[in-house]
Amino acid sequence: MRPVSSTSKIGGCGMSEFRKDPLSDHWVIIAPNRAERPEQFGLGSLERSTGRCPFCRGHEADTPAQTAAYSATGRLIDQGPWQVRVIPNKFPAVENVREQRPEQRDFFRSRHGVGVHEVIIECPDHVTAFSHLSDQQISLVFQAYRDRMAYWRGDPRLAYAQIFKNSGASAGASLEHAHSQLIATPVVPTQIENELVRSADYFQQHGRCVFCEMIRRELADPIRLVEQTEQFVAFCPFASQFPYETWILPRQHGSHFEFTEDGRLVGLAVMLRKILGRMEHLLNDPGFNYLIHTAPFGSTHLSHYHWHVEILPRVSNTAGFEWGAGDYINMVTPEQAAHVLRFGREPDGRQT
Ligand SMILES: [Zn+2]
Ligand SMILES: [Zn+2]
Ligand SMILES: [Zn+2]
CATH class of the missing domain: 3.30.428.10 (HIT-like)
Structure with missing residues (x-):
């Protein structure tokens, strides 16, 4: 779901509206109000x-x-x-x-x-x-x-x-x-809806959670592993869309982030700070987004869905192919990215 700012007013009243694209099935939030927010950053500049x-x-x-x-x-x-x-x-x-x-x-x-x-x-x-x-x-x-x-x-x-x-x-x-x-x-945002549908499909076919299966495989052959503790696992996903994309998942299956106990939140905070600190240090302090994907409010427990954090450092630009195809070209292999984030150097020993 993408918020779109526009200076034109919807029906002349400037209110927000969800619009469903009849082709892509994406929701778009038309939000004219957002255009009025101040920009502390100049275009592309990070001056204070x-x-x-x-x-x-x-x-x-x-x-x-x-x-x-x-x-x-x-x-x-x-x-x-x-x-x-x-x-x-x-x-x-x-x-x-x-x-x-x-x-x-x-x-x-x-x-x-x-x-x-x-x-x-x-x-x-x-x-x-x-x-x-x-x-x-x-x-x-x-x-x-x-x-x-x-x-x-x-x-x-x-x-x-x-x-x-x-x-x-x-x-x-x-x-x-x-x-x-x-x-x-x-x-429910399009991305979450897609994850829900795909994970429900997987569950129906295999009788287990696709995210738990990812964790099992990434630990069994840790070439994309970034960090692990008793509570959490972080890895660069097999088909990472962006260079150095990293996901953090709780080891214990849980579909709803809002049911996480305090002790686990501390474990998550420690791991996230560690990974972002490494990205800052090793990748020349990139801009980044992180987001929490969790199950919708209308349910209390889903066996097929597993909440997670996705970290997306901005080290490359989304360009014509990506906008056109909706699929991504990633110039860093997830295995190499994980190696750098885990050991602080390239697999061939070069310092980043
Ligand atoms: Zn301040
Ligand atoms: Zn799971
Ligand atoms: Zn996700």
């Missing part, structure tokens, strides 16, 4: 803005009122020094309104762009590199992800919440202070 940062502690009045804030011990607080703060996005891709316009189920299928768009501010000080946050701080960020997802799960308007982080101008970030986002929608 000299302006006042709305995400720094002490500048709370510059943002919409918070929906949640956490103390250093992970307690929800109304006031006082916060460590992680969640706010509604000032320029949301979707509209958090109760009354919805009726769905159009015509040749052109569309529905009101209702949903929730929140920003998770990952630290009170002006830190821009995620890997510079402590493990404890990142654990708090993941606690906020889980709690917000569990909270929105109870909202009957919503079917799914996508948590994602854009870091660096090349990855789509418009403000440099470390932050991530949640967009919850009444539709």
Whole structure:
């Protein structure tokens, strides 16, 4: 599902709308509001803005009122020094309104762009590199992800919440202070729908979860393994679309990220920081995205689906072939990428 910014107004009112492409079956969010957001980065440049940062502690009045804030011990607080703060996005891709316009189920299928768009501010000080946050701080960020997802799960308007982080101008970030986002929608995003259908197919044919099977195989022959602990496994997937694409999966089968216990969130935070730190160091500090893929709200346990984190460093551009074909040309073998991320050097011994 891709948010598309446009300066033109839908029906003259500037509201968000989900549109279904009749050919590709993709949802597109038409979100004219997004075009008004400020760009702290110049086009392609990573120069630090000299302006006042709305995400720094002490500048709370510059943002919409918070929906949640956490103390250093992970307690929800109304006031006082916060460590992680969640706010509604000032320029949301979707509209958090109760009354919805009726769905159009015509040749052109569309529905009101209702949903929730929140920003998770990952630290009170002006830190821009995620890997510079402590493990404890990142654990708090993941606690906020889980709690917000569990909270929105109870909202009957919503079917799914996508948590994602854009870091660096090349990855789509418009403000440099470390932050991530949640967009919850009444539709299940196309990518998730595809993963659900494919994994259900696999389960039906083989009687087991395709993700558990991936973990088993990547551990049995660890040529694409990046990192492993008792709780999590990270590897570059066999058919990685992007150079150095890395997935983190919990070893224990679980379909819903929002049911993850605190102890596991800490393990996930430690592993993610380690991997992003290596990417920063070894790949010349690339922009990156990470995102959590999890099962939709409408279920409580799925045997065929397994939540996971996908990390996508921006070391190459999506170009004509990829846009045209929808399939990717990846110039780094996943085996080589995993070797670099695991050992800090190329398989032939060259330092990166
Ligand atoms: Zn700041
Ligand atoms: Zn599984
Ligand atoms: Zn996925």
